Amino acid sequence: MSGAVAGVDPERWEVVIGLEVHAELATRTKLFSSATAEFGGEPNTHIDPLTLGLPGSLPVLNAHAVELAVRVGLALHCTVQRSVFARKNYFYPDQPKNYQISQYDLPINADGWLELPSGQRVGIERAHLEEDTGKSTHVGGGGRIHDARYSLVDLNRAGVPLLEIVGRPDLRTPEEARAYVSELRAVLVAVGASDGKMEEGSLRVDCNVSVRPRGTEELGTRCEIKNINSLRSLGRAIVAEAARQVDLIEAGERVVQETRHWNEDDGRTHTLRSKEEADDYRYFPDPDLVEVDPDPAWVEQIRASLPVLPAERRHRLAERTGASGETVALVVERGLDDLCLAAIDAGADPARTLTHAEHNLSDERSRDLDPAAFAALVRMEVDGQLTATQAKTVLAELVDSGGDPAAIAAERGFEAMDTSELEGLVDDLIAAHPAEWQRFCEGDGKITGFFVGQVMQATRGQADGKAVTALLAARRG
Amino acid sequence: MDDAAAGSRIDAEQVAKVAALARLRLDDGELERFTHQLADILDHAADIEALDLEGVEPMAHPVRIVNVLRADEPGAPLDRDEVLSQAPAAEDGQFRVPPVLGEAP
Numbered sequence: 001m002s003g004a005v006a007g008v009d010p011e012r013w014e015v016v017i018g019l020e021v022h023a024e025l026a027t028r029t030k031l032f033s034s035a036t037a038e039f040g041g042e043p044n045t046h047i048d049p050l051t052l053g054l055p056g057s058l059p060v061l062n063a064h065a066v067e068l069a070v071r072v073g074l075a076l077h078c079t080v081q082r083s084v085f086a087r088k089n090y091f092y093p094d095q096p097k098n099y100q101i102s103q104y105d106l107p108i109n110a111d112g113w114l115e116l117p118s119g120q121r122v123g124i125e126r127a128h129l130e131e132d133t134g135k136s137t138h139v140g141g142g143g144r145i146h147d148a149r150y151s152l153v154d155l156n157r158a159g160v161p162l163l164e165i166v167g168r169p170d171l172r173t174p175e176e177a178r179a180y181v182s183e184l185r186a187v188l189v190a191v192g193a194s195d196g197k198m199e200e201g202s203l204r205v206d207c208n209v210s211v212r213p214r215g216t217e218e219l220g221t222r223c224e225i226k227n228i229n230s231l232r233s234l235g236r237a238i239v240a241e242a243a244r245q246v247d248l249i250e251a252g253e254r255v256v257q258e259t260r261h262w263n264e265d266d267g268r269t270h271t272l273r274s275k276e277e278a279d280d281y282r283y284f285p286d287p288d289l290v291e292v293d294p295d296p297a298w299v300e301q302i303r304a305s306l307p308v309l310p311a312e313r314r315h316r317l318a319e320r321t322g323a324s325g326e327t328v329a330l331v332v333e334r335g336l337d338d339l340c341l342a343a344i345d346a347g348a349d350p351a352r353t354l355t356h357a358e359h360n361l362s363d364e365r366s367r368d369l370d371p372a373a374f375a376a377l378v379r380m381e382v383d384g385q386l387t388a389t390q391a392k393t394v395l396a397e398l399v400d401s402g403g404d405p406a407a408i409a410a411e412r413g414f415e416a417m418d419t420s421e422l423e424g425l426v427d428d429l430i431a432a433h434p435a436e437w438q439r440f441c442e443g444d445g446k447i448t449g450f451f452v453g454q455v456m457q458a459t460r461g462q463a464d465g466k467a468v469t470a471l472l473a474a475r476r477g
Numbered sequence: 478m479d480d481a482a483a484g485s486r487i488d489a490e491q492v493a494k495v496a497a498l499a500r501l502r503l504d505d506g507e508l509e510r511f512t513h514q515l516a517d518i519l520d521h522a523a524d525i526e527a528l529d530l531e532g533v534e535p536m537a538h539p540v541r542i543v544n545v546l547r548a549d550e551p552g553a554p555l556d557r558d559e560v561l562s563q564a565p566a567a568e569d570g571q572f573r574v575p576p577v578l579g580e581a582p
Contacts, residue, residue: 027549034552043570044557052560064549084537091500093574106537136577152571280498285537293543 005173007243014214015242016222017177017207018169021184022162023194024132024202025068031131031161032059032101032289039200043154051159053096058288061085065161066108066292067302069129071191072163073109074303076124082293083108083128088281093153094134102130102164104283108292114167114187115311116179117329123168134158163193169208169219174235181205181231186310186333198230205234209241211249220245221255225269227262237262241269313337321350331357335367342371348378360392366399373398377405387464390414414462422455422463426471429454441476448472486519487512 004010030037033050049057073080086104107128113121134157140149165184171177185196185203196203210222225241228234240262245255260269308316310332317337318328321344331337336357344350356378361369377398381391386409394408409415429451430437439447448469455468492512496503503511557570566573 029549029551034547034550035554036551042557044560044572045554047555047557047560048552049555052555060545060547062549063546066546082543089498093572093577136574137571138576140576148576151574151577152568153574154571280494282495282498287538290538290540290545291543 005242006239008211008239008246010214012214013211013242013246014216015172015238016169016210016212016219017171017173017238018222019167019171019177019180020206020208020224021165021167021181022132022204022206023072023165023188023196025065025161025163026192026194027062027064027068027161029062030159031062031065031129033057033159035159037160039202041156043152043156046156047158051096051155053098059101059286061289061292062161065129066294068161068191068193069108069127069163070294070299070302071306072165072188072193073112073127074299075187075191075306075309076109076112076114076127076165078109078112078124078127080109080294080299082106082291084291085129085286085289086283087286088130088283090281092133093151094136094155095131095158096155100131100133101286101289102283103128108294114180114183116176116183117314117325118176118179119325120170120176120179122170122176122180125166125168127163127165130162130164132157132160132162169210169222174238177207177238178231178235181234182333183310190307190309204228207234207237207241209238209245210255211242211245220249221257223255223257223269224259225262226259226272229264233262233264236264236267237269240267244269317341317354320344321354323351323354327354327358334361336361339367339369339371339374343375343378346372346375348375349382352378352382356391356395360395361399363399369399370402373402373405380405380409384464385409386414387462389461389465419467422467423471425455425458425463426451426468426475429458430475440472486516486523 005015008015024037024039027037029035030046030051033048035048035051036046038046050059070080083103084106085101087099088102088104089099091098107126109127110125112124112127114124115121134153134155137152137154138148139152167180171180181203185194185198188194188203189196194202198204205228207225207228208222209225210220212218212220223241223245225237228237241260248255259272261272262269313332314325314328314337317323317332317340318325320341321328323331328337331340331354334357340350340353340357343353353374356374357366374395377386377391377394380386381388386394390409390412393412394405394414397403397408398405433450433454436447436450440451451472452465452468455463456465489508489512492508492515493503495515496508496511561567561570561572564572
């Protein structure tokens with residue numbers, strides 16, 4: 001791991017990154033009331049007395065939210081434990097109760113890890129349940145908060161269940177941070193806990209960044225960056241914030257612990273508020289709610305119902321095929337690993353199978369490919385009945401409309417070219433292009449492509465490029 | 478409770494800070510009165526802290542029940558127009574509130 005961050009001298013500085021991810025849980029209703037938790041809708045139509053914080057309304061916990069939280073916790077190798085809901089007190093119009101119900105000292109999930117495609121394990125401190133807030137729109141002053149004349153509040157989202165997943169500061173580069181979020185999203189989707197849509201805000205990332213002299217252990221003062229709306233922004237925000245902190249320290253100043261706002265337009269982070277003042281949330285156990293203490297037998301039942309997770313799928317595919325980590329990660333990300341394994345079971349060559357999955361099966365419908373047909377195609381190719389190019393064409397048609405690869409090949413007139421036919425073609429070409437042949441004989445490797453191209457043109461792509469190259473070499477002697 | 482003991486647990490400055498966080502405006506007389514009251518409450522907590530509670534599980538709730546859950550079934554929403562008609566100000570189906578400085582914590 002290089003540990004390099006653009007613009008920061010890697011010899012002198014180490015960047016330390018920890019992410020807090022808020023995932024909206026895929027329940028039908030809110031965390032503590034029966035208003036719909038659906039995304040969008042006309043403003044203030046997903047409301048009930050609790051959402052509005054009306055006097056006398058009482059929260060009752062959504063059983064499905066608990067189950068989804070436990071599913072994620074187990075997938076992240078956390079300890080599922082007795083937990084308590086607490087009030088986080090602050091005033092803001094997007095949550096009319098004037099407190100957010102969250103979990104504080106006793107979260108439902110504690111102490112786990114997430115394994116990235118690189119094999120790196122990132123620690124998970126906790127994953128706890130809490131309520132989402134409503135949305136406010138600032139009117140006047142061009143929509144900028146500080147110049148707004150007034151704000152409009154829509155409470156549809158207020159009370160939607162969130163799982164806040166707090167990662168340990170184990171990340172060192174923007175690439176690792178992005179890989180962490182992608183992997184976490186894949187896990188959330190795999191266990192059915194969230195749709196993982198960053199663009200709809202169902203997955204939101206806050207990023208803690210600090211820097212320290214390389215080789216030292218003590219963590220530097222961190223800043224928390226908010227308003228990160230995409231994986232690309234996440235990477236850019238880390239680079240900008242790390243450079244800002246290094247510049248400060250090198251100029252003899254110090255980093256102040258605060259929350260900063262990422263601005264996509266100017267590519268910088270800006271002070272939002274200082275932590276010291278705003279952070280006095282006066283947490284205390286919510287007297288309206290009782291403890292959640294999941295029955296161990298129920299937790300085991302949930303564990304048994306979890307699907308095979310991405311990390312295990314990568315291990316399984318790598319073991320079976322011996323393919324590189326990147327190829328395996330891509331194939332699993334596309335959800336093609338089951339297809340590949342089934343095709344290999346049906347006799348397909350593992351390496352060719354994965355090459356197709358990596359390069360020729362980016363279409364989403366590829367997952368529905370018939371493994372037997374896929375295997376038959378790979379066998380035809382390995383047996384020399386189809387060239388790589390022809391196999392790719394047949395595969396595209398299999399994805400489009402299914403069918404039998406042999407029949408598709410025959411329909412297209414794809415037949416293995418007879419060696420003597422190919423030899424004749426190559427000899428004719430050599431005779432017709434003496435200057436090019438001279439260059440080839442003198443060792444000009446680039447001219448090989450010319451001959452292969454001519455043969456492909458003459459055969460309308462049916463020749464096997466590798467066979468042509470071999471023939472040329474043989475003719476040169 | 479004498480003043481010295483009260484002052485040792487909480488002072489007027491701390492009470493003023495808590496009041497500010499709770500969006501309460503207190504005059505000097507109130508500040509003094511609530512400083513005493515809060516100190517009394519803290520003294521009561523200190524009495525409990527002084528007990529030997531070795532081996533006693535902390536309680537998060539006075540009633541010893543756990544796992545009160547409801548099924549994830551949608552219920553009927555409130556009528557928006559009726560709700561907004563009771564708000565101090567509304568616009569475009571939304572609550573209209575004074576300009577907010579800064580973002581939600």
